[in-house]
Amino acid sequence: MLLNCCLVNEPMVVRDVGRLRLPQVGRVAPYDGDVPFLVLDAQDQPVVSVLDYLRMCQACGFEPLSIEAYARALLRWFRFLWAVEVPWNRATSVEARDFTLWLQQNKFHRRRPRPGRAGTVNARTGKRRPGAGTAPATINQTLSVVSEFYRHHISMGAGPLLNPIPARRPGPGGERYAAHHNPLQAFPSSRKAPLRQKVPKRAPRSLPDAAFDELFAAMRYDRDRALLAFYVSSGARPSELLGVTNRLVDPGNQTIGVIRKGTKALQHVPASPDAFVWLRLYQRDLPASCLRRSAPVFWTLRRPLRPLEYDAARAVLLRAQEALGTDWSLHDLRHTALMRMSQDLNLVEVRDIAGHGSLRSTEPYLQPRQEEVLAHAREHFERLRDPQRRHDAQPHLPSSVLGYDADDMLELFGGVR
Known part of the structure; x- marks a missing residue:
């Protein structure tokens, strides 16, 4: 659905992403040729531009599982372009923005979802079930694949003049971010690439x-x-x-x-x-x-x-x-x-x-497990409630450490003992 609005007396076309429904056309299929997977369109024909990029990935030594993940990310992008009726070589940053907005509100189901209501936390494991939208890490992975897809075609003289999903701002001389990073030092601070989502840092989830x-x-x-x-x-x-x-x-x-x-x-x-x-x-x-x-x-x-x-x-x-x-x-x-x-x-x-x-x-x-941290915290509070345990937990220092020597005080401040 399109909405016509006016900003500074100039007409603009804004998509109502909330009402956009992507057709379930196209699929990722195994292939016995020079690439392990193909992206097929609504007529069950290979998407030529994607095939060319996947062949480059295969030539670079990518694993079959990685090529499958790349194919599924590009299928998401092409389904969006088919829905908004924009050719892949005419896509701009507007389509990239709307695509990101759509991913934030919707998701692609490949495997059987986990039991339970979306977005809730499992009371026994503490793991949050996937919400209604696509996970931030999946959005970032999809945008990175699409960005590399366009970078490949632009370097080959095909596709749009500008990459609709630019990567992170390059370093001095046009080199990639942190190309010569010292592993003993922290990574230099830098703004994330456009449209990339914030991904929370989580400790490894392990079973008690x-x-x-x-x-x-x-x-x-x-x-x-x-x-x-x-x-x-x-x-x-x-x-x-x-x-x-x-x-x-x-x-x-x-x-x-x-x-x-x-x-x-x-x-x-x-x-x-x-x-x-x-x-x-x-x-x-x-x-x-x-x-x-x-x-x-x-x-x-x-x-x-x-x-x-x-x-x-x-x-x-x-x-x-x-x-x-x-x-x-x-x-x-x-x-x-x-x-x-x-x-x-x-x-x-x-x-x-x-x-x-x-x-x-x-x-x-x-890092310790959260259960271990909570158990130690409970022991700490129990020790504070028990005066005897609190007294036993305090270190016993000699009297010479707790007080000052009288001769030293006289030497410093004078007076009579």
Whole structure:
């Protein structure tokens, strides 16, 4: 819907974003060609401009999951352009602004939403359920992808003359922001890029011991128990653990080999003895074809057996939590493992096990859990209420420290003893 208004005697056209409804046309589809995913339009034909950009991403070595995320971000943008009837190469900052406003009020549903009313806080986990609009981090990721999409086409001589979604203001000489940053120093202060949202800083969300025991007891199969035991002891990312093969499992040294998400390097990480016990119980009933050294460790329960993927593992966790009323995620299990390790290992060791590229990514795991902080605060107030405990908590200093020496006072101020 369009509204005509007048500012300084000049006509303007303003979109009523609140009433805008995007048609559910187009989709992201797997592809067996030179890119793993395509963005298809309403006629089920590939969007040529997006295909050209995704081919560039593939040539730069992007992972298939990253290319899929980029394709979905561009599908959001193109659905908006199709709704407002603006060609992609005619888009301006006005369309970018309206697109951001629409995202703040609406969202794209891909997976099954978490149980509970949108925007409320789960009383058991303390996690806020997604609201009616798109999360600020998702908006920023979408705007960054669209900005890079236009930067690519502008460098190729196609698209508009100006990028409708400019990036952060470049540094001296046109270099990117903090290109030569010293990791031992704080990042220089700078204004965020236009249209970018403020993202609150949150501590890693981890499961208390009682909550994990409750979740583990809700698992019905040995496969699911082994999966949780490896997640909460190895600290591997969800996709990394699902990619482990039988060749990379070493019960003798109690390690598993994972392919790191970013570097694609093979790294052996430790796991608890209980995890290997549950794995052995799970593998008793597997056919011989699933126990080959090159075969994946985790498989679906329904036949025909297929390697367990992320969406299926996530569904296992959601089904187990429906009766518990919790909404823990697979990544929360990784946070739990790293939080536990930080209590006994030093920061460098936790960083190496986690596969972080910088200590800055590992430092948040040194923060205490909110439950621990609240428990210590309650002990503090109880100690203040009890006079005997308050007296015992005070340090006992020698009298020579509490008072002044008489000879020193006479020396300083004079007088008679």
